[in-house]
Amino acid sequence: MAPRHPLQRIASPSRQISILLHLGGILSFIASFRFLFGWETPMSAAFGGHFQFLTIIGLTLALCTYVVGFLADVTLSSRLFKLKNVLSVCSTPLEVLISILYWGLCAIDKSLVFPPEFQLDFLPDFGFHAAPALFLTIDLLLLSPPWTIRGYSALALSECLAFLYWFWVEYCFYHNGWYPYPIFDILSTWQRAILFTFSASLMTGSTILLKWTYGRINGIEKFEKEAVAIPSGIRAKNE
Numbered sequence: 001m002a003p004r005h006p007l008q009r010i011a012s013p014s015r016q017i018s019i020l021l022h023l024g025g026i027l028s029f030i031a032s033f034r035f036l037f038g039w040e041t042p043m044s045a046a047f048g049g050h051f052q053f054l055t056i057i058g059l060t061l062a063l064c065t066y067v068v069g070f071l072a073d074v075t076l077s078s079r080l081f082k083l084k085n086v087l088s089v090c091s092t093p094l095e096v097l098i099s100i101l102y103w104g105l106c107a108i109d110k111s112l113v114f115p116p117e118f119q120l121d122f123l124p125d126f127g128f129h130a131a132p133a134l135f136l137t138i139d140l141l142l143l144s145p146p147w148t149i150r151g152y153s154a155l156a157l158s159e160c161l162a163f164l165y166w167f168w169v170e171y172c173f174y175h176n177g178w179y180p181y182p183i184f185d186i187l188s189t190w191q192r193a194i195l196f197t198f199s200a201s202l203m204t205g206s207t208i209l210l211k212w213t214y215g216r217i218n219g220i221e222k223f224e225k226e227a228v229a230i231p232s233g234i235r236a237k238n239e
Contacts, residue, residue, distance in 0.1 A: 008143065008144065008145050009141070009142045009143075009217070009218055010142045010143050012069070012072075012073070012081065012139075012143035012144065013069070013072035013073040013075075013076050013077065013078075013080070013081045014073060014076075015073055015074070015076075017143075018069070018073050018143050019070065019073035019074070021135070021138065021139065021143065022066050022069040022070040022073055022139070023070060024135070025062070025066040025131075025132075025135035025136075025139075026063065026066050026067060026070060028127060028131050028132075028135065029059060029062055029063040029066065029131075029132065030063070031127060032059060032124065032127040032128055032131070033059070033063075035124050035127070036050055036056065036128075037050075041118055043180060046172070046175075046176045047172055047175035047176050048168070048171075048172040048175070048176070048180075052168075052169065052172045052180035053180050053181070054098060054165055055098055055102070055128050055129060057165070058091070058094050058095050058098045058132060059128065059132055061087065061090060061091040061094065061095075062091050062095055062132040062135065062136055064087060064091075065084060065087040065088055065091045065092075065136065065139075066135065066136075066139075068080055068083050068084040068087060069081075069084040069139065069143075072084055084144075085144055085145065085147075088136065088139065088140055088144060089147060089149055089157075089207075090157065090161070091132075091136055092133075092136040092137060092139075092140050092210060093154075093158070093203050093204075093206040093207040093210060094161065094203065095132040095133040095136050096133050096136075096137065096203075096206040096209075096210065097199060097202055097203040097206055098129065098132075098133065099129055099130055099132075099133040100202060100206070101199065101202070102129045103129065103130075105183065111182060112181070112182055112183040112186075113181055113182065113183065114182070115182060137210065140210060140214065141210075141213060141214055141217050141218075142217075146211070146214055146215070146218075146220065147207075147210075147211055147214070149207065149211075154204050154207040154208070155200070155201075155204045158200040158201070158203035158204045158207070159197075159200040161200070161203070162196045162197070162199050162200035162203065163196060163200070165196070166192070166193075166196045169184065183195075
């Protein structure tokens with residue numbers, strides 16, 4: 001059996017709480033995909049399909065993270081557990097970013113992210129844009145060892161993911177002639193560049209916040225201080 005990390009609040013991998021949480025997350029994510037592939041829209045038949053949406057890319061990564069976590073629980077494999085934690089470094093801040101951007105834009109005007117004729121009911125909306133972030137955050141805070149990712153690495157990872165997605169969106173636009181999110185049609189090229197740069201910074205911020213919260217919940221003052229020190233370290237590097 002894989003030994004429990006000394007800084008981890010609840011044992012994982014395990015066949016108790018950990019396996020139940022991972023199974024619940026998998027069922028939630030599969031339910032969202034089942035809804036998605038039964039939902040006929042112009043996007044589903046276009047180049048890139050539903051994977052033009054950052055939401056669906058994030059949901060896929062969340063599902064992969066939880067499937068690996070579930071397999072680690074079943075087999076009690078330390079290697080699968082480590083792989084789950086590596087995937088979590090990407091998937092958890094990304095899902096937190098998706099939730100912040102989506103609900104923030106919806107608070108301004110929901111038509112910025114969905115055309116009026118494709119508005120979602122609450123349950124699927126929650127399943128796509130809130131449940132993944134909640135499941136992944138719970139897994140991080142209670143069932144995972146602390147992240148060792150540093151400020152520069154978090155920023156580099158966030159910028160890489162943001163601009164890879166921008167390239168993908170523009171490539172899909174080249175084939176389809178329209179963007180998946182209405183807000184992209186409103187913005188000019190340089191405004192989209194600012195939006196993606198801001199999103200990368202926001203994802204870095206979510207990584208810092210998650211690391212600080214981990215230290216706070218688990219009573220590890222060292223990680224609280226490290227998280228607070230990350231922004232000043234990034235500023236010093238840029239100066």
